[in-house]
Amino acid sequence: SKREVTICVETHDDWCNPTDVAAVMEKANHSAIAVNWDIMHPVRRGYATIEESFEILKPWIQHLHIHDGSTQKSLLPIGEGDIDHKSAIERLSTISFNGYLSGEWIGWDDPYRNYLPRELQTLKRYQHEL
Template identity: 65%
Template sequence: MMKFAFMSFSCPELTLAEMLSLARNTGYDGIEPRAGSNHNHGVELTADAATRRALREQVTESEIEICCLATSCRYADPETVQAEIDSTLRYIDLAADVGAPRLRVFGGKIGVGVLREAAIDNVAQALAAVANHAQDRGITICLETHDDWCNPAHVAAVMTQVNHPAIAVNWDIMHPVRAGGATMESAHDILQPWIQHVHVHDGSTRLDKLEMLPIGTGDINHFLAIELLHADNYTGYLSGEWINWEPYAVHLPRELAQLEIYLAEIALEEAA
């Protein structure tokens, strides 16, 4: 059975304890803190060992999971890649210390004049450099379909080159359809061997401006995405990324209810 989470973008003002309580009270299984964005959850590189132990105790006591720690680590730029690798190694330790099994990263913007093949090599080599440490700490690093990496084929090329069990994909189901030239089916089929985390959010597919919309009212076919994942026996998280949107008391219950409706409809179809 798939599980549900939300990112701290929904409630950047809340502490970790408050986020965990919110998840429990609204029926979510997990939360996804976004590090490095001035959110109030405290899951940051600056947290000392005692703070990390206290945060982990809060998670354990709540029975809500930190399903993923989201970062902005990115690797396409050869000028900054070593610093990003160093940062990733520190984030791996942070994720392990607070009990988050996954770490979200980006490919990053590709510089002017840099060929796609070279960028694929850069990202793959960077991920390979951190893969063993991630595996040793029990962390799966999930490269998101995002920024200059919305085309699923480019992400798949990185995965194929790295070929490491600790390196996987965070399938943001919006970006490949909106900006990567893919359909929902083609994105899924290309990425399927590596999908370990999923971001959900609905909106328009206009490239000039993204308008966030309630799931089921926009252009992103969440029912189809969930149907495809269900056929894979995916049991990971669908994590809502709702940035600068409505108050969390409005959108968190509503979006979860719609996702649960889709799962129920799929179960009925399967039983028919």
């Protein structure tokens, strides 16, 4: 687009099924429309594994929401829940991903001081283990 703005469809809420999101992306067929792959929600909602979700969405992934969780607790620090972020990072490296990763700490106490440094350390460790 002239203004270099990209609109991302997030795999969240009613759009957790990566197959549905891919159908929208194919129909839109526009370079300024991409996917914000929130890797947790398709897995937790039972629509797809990380591997399946990535394979379906990889042509359009430009942004990620990263946070961890489990069936017992809503959100957890990365590496303490059921979501395999290392697997997602490995897959992104196969497509030379150069987009953004965004952490989500909804309702957490001072997340930038208490959680961001830890999350960055965990993600860097995953990257170095590739």
